[in-house]
Amino acid sequence: MIPTTREECVALDEADPLAAFREEFVLPEGVIYLDGNSLGALPRSTPGRVADMIEREWGRDLIRSWNDAGWWDKPRTLGAKVAPLVGAGPDEVVVGDGASANLFKTLVAALRMSDRSVVLGEEGNFPTDLYVTEGAAALAGATQRRVDPDGPGLAGALAAGDVAVLLLSHVDYRSGILRDMPGITRLAHEHGALVIWDLCHSVGAVPVDLSGSGADFAVGCTYKYLNAGPGAPAFLYAARRHHSVADQPLSGWHGHARPFDFSTGYEPAQGVSRFLSGSQPLVADAALEASLDVWAEADLDLVRAKSLAMTDLFLDRAARVGISSITPSEHERRGSQVALVQPEEGAGYPIVQALIERGVIGDFRAPDVMRFGFTPLYLRYVDVWDAATALVEVVETGEWRQERFSRRAQVT
Ligand SMILES: Cc1ncc(COP(=O)(O)O)c(C=O)c1O
Known part of the structure; x- marks a missing residue:
């Protein structure tokens, strides 16, 4: 009622x-705050956690914190904390970079996994999804096509049989429409397309079941419903079955199989770590960790x-x-x-x-x-x-x- x-x-x-x-x-x-879908409110524990990271981990322990405070593994340990919020395994998510950068990585990786060359996106998606698709498609020799995912055209667009990747927002940033992740993922797979879900407006807002839906890749930001602070690092999901073949374009040393060998050729890490590129904003990671610890109780x-x-x-x-x-x-x-x-x-x-x-x-x-x-x-x-x-x-x-x-x- x-x-x-x-x-x-x-x-x-x-x-x-x-x-x-x-x-x-x-x-x-x-203040009545109805903008947590843009920038979430500040958790009470965040200032203390960030101050501790700066004063103790950085100020006192200096370079030793890469090992002792787990800095090197932060993308994975934070990814494991995001995982239950999106229905993923703890080894399928990494935290790092921004949502736009992660869209680029997953789009190019998905295009490289397909012998087709069309990215199907949505007409009204958040502009960064459209712009990054333009950039990624140009780089990979692919083309972008757009459809209204809430209208009857989606099935027909997939049935054309040339779609390599379908990129959709799970929740539309303007209207708040929630899409049927399992149903659309199944349809795309039936037509031979991979699916990337943008979870920026759904993580922490609605239940998300990436594994149960069979999703291939996903990205999401953490500064909205997850309350990690302005410009906080994003996350990237890659289904375990793709880990050994996914080939992402920003092949930096944090994604290398043995970074401390300092070898001169790139060899991707075995798991989802291959989606990492370079050093991460560890002060911002501390804020994210504080907010994820609140979410762990919810x-x-x-x-x-x-x-x-x-x-x-x-x-x-x-x-x-x-x-x-x-x-x-x-x-x-x-x-x-x-x-x-x-x-x-x-x-x-x-x-x-x-x-x-x-x-x-x-x-x-x-x-x-x-x-x-x-x-x-x-x-x-x-x-x-x-x-x-x-x-x-x-x-x-x-x-x-x-x-x-x-x-x-x-x-x-
Ligand atoms: C659907 C969607 N994708 C991506 C982004 C943002 O990307 P970034 O964090 O790289 O600025 C937003 C931001 O509002 C968004 O709504």
């Missing part, structure tokens, strides 16, 4: 099995149930004042965000700005989408209620029409 009063929301918070997690995050007074089924209940509530309140949503109403097709569109042209950006001035932080994605992310570890039902109430007031009173709300900042 979707709550219809603030009191019902208070009662839901009192009964919430995830309620204690809120204490693990730093949340500024007077029951992902409870996270999903609360996410759906919160997005149901926000959608319900918005619909009452005629704001339309491009986020699916069906649970099985919804990520952990709500994307709203106000019919009046140009209203989206200033509405979001007016909300931010009230302390309700969402964001805006061109051309007209107001995006609100729901993070069950640190949001309460009353926050959702209050945010929706603020949205209704901003729209109904026309508060957003004040000129200052239309001035565009660089980051929207």
Whole structure:
């Protein structure tokens, strides 16, 4: 049942099995943070963990920390901590570089594994996926084709029989549409294509089962729902069955079979480590480790149930004042965000700005989408209620029409 009063929301918070997690995050007074899908909130343990890394591991122990503090193995040990969040084996994930770089590595590796030369992507994917595909395809002598993965065209595009790689976002960054990972992966495999999933908007937001879905490769960022901090390193998944053949293009020494032989020819490491390139940002890794330790305590089924209940509530309140949503109403097709569109042209950006001035932080994605992310570890039902109430007031009173709300900042 979707709550219809603030009191019902208070009662839901009192009964919430995830309620204690809120204490693990730093949340500024007077702010309702609905942008954890862009930059997650700061875990309380992160500053101490980062300070310890800097002062003790780096400052006191210096170079010895490559061995003693496990620096050399961080991409693997952190990968093993990401693995349960994405349904992967601990030896199938490495942490390192950024999502864009990892897309490039997996795309070229997948193209080299196929005798075909088409990358099938999605028309509306996050631009970096499209741009990196352009670059990777040009390098590998392949071409890019695009389809709407939520329309009827996907099956036909795969049936053409020339697709080497299908690259899709599991959850769409604008609409929040969640795709059927097992079904689409199966279809692609039936037509001889490999599949790369972009998990940037699904890791920590929805259940992900890469192994159960038979996915070939995946990448994801950690600064959104995983709360690892701005520009935190990304992760890369490669199914175990591909480890011995995958040949990625950024063949650096961290991906070498025996890096400390310092031999002059490249020989890839045996496991997923072959996807590594060079030295990693270990200070940022410390922040990621702190946030992954919070996630290790979270029951992902409870996270999903609360996410759906919160997005149901926000959608319900918005619909009452005629704001339309491009986020699916069906649970099985919804990520952990709500994307709203106000019919009046140009209203989206200033509405979001007016909300931010009230302390309700969402964001805006061109051309007209107001995006609100729901993070069950640190949001309460009353926050959702209050945010929706603020949205209704901003729209109904026309508060957003004040000129200052239309001035565009660089980051929207
Ligand atoms: C779907 C998707 N892929 C990739 C990225 C970002 O890539 P990077 O971390 O390399 O900036 C984003 C960022 O919002 C995203 O939404």
